[in-house]
Amino acid sequence: MKIFISSARRGLEEERDSLKGLISALGHTPVRFEDFSAQTTPSREACLEALASADVCLFLLGPKYGHVFPETGQSATHDEWVAAQVAGMNRLVYRKLEVEFEPAQLEFTRIVQAYATGVFRDSFTTTSELQTKVVQKIKELEVGTSPLAFTKLTVPPDISWTLETKGINPLADNNVTLLELHVLPLGFAGHSDRELEQFGASLVDRIRTTGLVKGDVALSLSRSRDHVAVGVPSGRPRSWDAPQPGELAEVRLYKTGQISARATLPRDGLGSILDPEVLPHQITGLLKFIGALNIVQPGQIVVAAGVSCNSQTSVDRFNPHQSRRSAQMSHLSNLTLRTEADESVTLAALGTGAKEVAGPLSRALVRQHPSAR
Template sequence: MKVFISSVTHLLSDERAALPPFLRLLHHEGLRFEDFEAQNRSSREACLAGVEEADVYVLLLGPKYGTPLPDTGRAPTAEEFTRARQRGIPILVFNKVVDEPDEPEQRAFKAEVGHYVNGRLWRSFMDPLTCNQAVGEALEQVSVSQGPLRKENPTGAISVPWISEVSADDGSGQTLANWSQRRGGGLVPSSVYAPVLELHVVPDGTVPYLGAADMARRAQSLAADVRTSNFVGNADPLDVNSSDDLAWAVRPPHSNRTFGNEVTVEEFRGALATRAGAAGAFRALDTDTMGALVDQASLQEALALLFGLASPHVVETENVAVAVGLVNADRVWEGDPRRMGGRNSGHMRTTLGAAVRVGGDFVVAKDRLSGGFGDLGADLAHTLLQRLRDLR
């Protein structure tokens, strides 16, 4: 496997130097930022290039945050971690035990990382030897779990919180105030004509009781996550609220509608969590006058991003179901998304409202799923494309 090693150099240079030769002994290839920086790339492009090539992401944490990149204000390790989440590859985190306090920025970053990996993939080390040992043991577990996910029948009914159906009334009498009128009372405003891709992770079985205070905290956690992952920009509006049954953090719709056949970006996206312990994320697809184009690769990438946003917010449970849907699927066609804006022929539909939904009828082990979403995401994308073909 190709293993990308992400860290600052402060107190971690010896570990960075020792890991690649150790990984070669285990028949893995260690990748680091310095392997890519001499390829006529910017610093950000170099660190992200390494993550793009990796099968596994290894994050070594110490007390220092690192120097923020000028274009994003986030340290390279934070950028790399976000990209690994977006790709859905296994993430392994290791914290060095040192007698030095964490910088405030690093405390916040560790909290972000710990929230995502949920404690199960977090280990400590003291020096290069114990670092090598911890990484080697973790990679061995990843190798063992690389086989196909075993799908089983749910123990009960799986209730998926589809965004066109959930109720999002915060009790004020104004459902998600300042939004346009909704179709059928769901989260999707009537002003959104773009197709909306959604992914949900739903626990199987009984979950702990969640009260109003729990739902309010979940809403704030969703908001922090969509911001820190750059899913919603820091300067963009974000509606954050909760009801008895639903918590949400949603970027209200705003499109850069243009004349002609140029690509339109509909900035409607967000994340939600339910009292029943489920969590989901969604985003509107880019369109031109003929609609949106998707293919296997673009769907897999989009689903991995949504999974990375949703999975940390699912309650602790043994098994989960994963379901994927498309709202306004009438405006989605199979094809290379790079062709949008330059098409001079094709089909255009003016009707709206068709929904395509896949998954949700089987469960998989949550601890296996959190380590890597690749195979299941590929299956879901493939099935979604098949359902789109059936619409035609």
């Protein structure tokens, strides 16, 4: 495994230096910014590229927040935390005790500790204590056990579906096929009006922090009695028949705690495409995106997906470089595909286990479409 070590160096010099040899002795590859050779790319960009190639990201939280980059208004460690979070990477977090934290580092630590999906957190006082805990955790990762645990449901969950609701998004009313993904926490008392208002005020910033939406895209916030929603405008293709990948269209948070992400399917001049190879990747990305919003609390969740099809939606292969010349269209003008929500799963479904959850959901949706039979 490649293990990326992320922290400010000041205040953690001894710990960072000790981990390099420890990880190597365990037969894995440590990745630290101290070991980077001279590069033409900026240091921040080089660190993020190195993180993206790693299998595990190990975060050390010490007294110092670190240099703030003007591009993001955050430290390198904070940027790396967001990148690892959005990617759904395995993250190991160790907080140093008995030291005084800077105010900015205290706030960053609060953000890290508030996030529960797929993250292992611990603390240490001495370097030897840290080494012992890191060895134990790396050996657990070597076993490669699934982070997911499924539980059969005895009562159907009350999921809010909007696939057949007109006016919910102008794309759906213009014959654009929408993919809908829902995450519902079980045993959750729900959000109060005050909490929903607070989440509404921060939802746009949470979406932008994930990096899924570019900073210059204008997001629209709306609210009803039972939910808040953020709409994402569709990107304009080069021409009417140019292939266009699927993209996020809306995020919705309900008082019940349910979070729904709506996205377009890939499409070209002949219509929308339900691609058995692309769909699992799209659902995996949406699961990790919902996890990266930092709203879902610890506990079991239910995940469900659906697609609102029309006569121009077909099961086919999407080529991002060339539009199709023919397609097998359905004789049905409107068709709704839904997965059966008959089991709950642990929060790892929104991080390290997202790919494993997305596969069955995708296959279930594709099987239901007439052109797949």
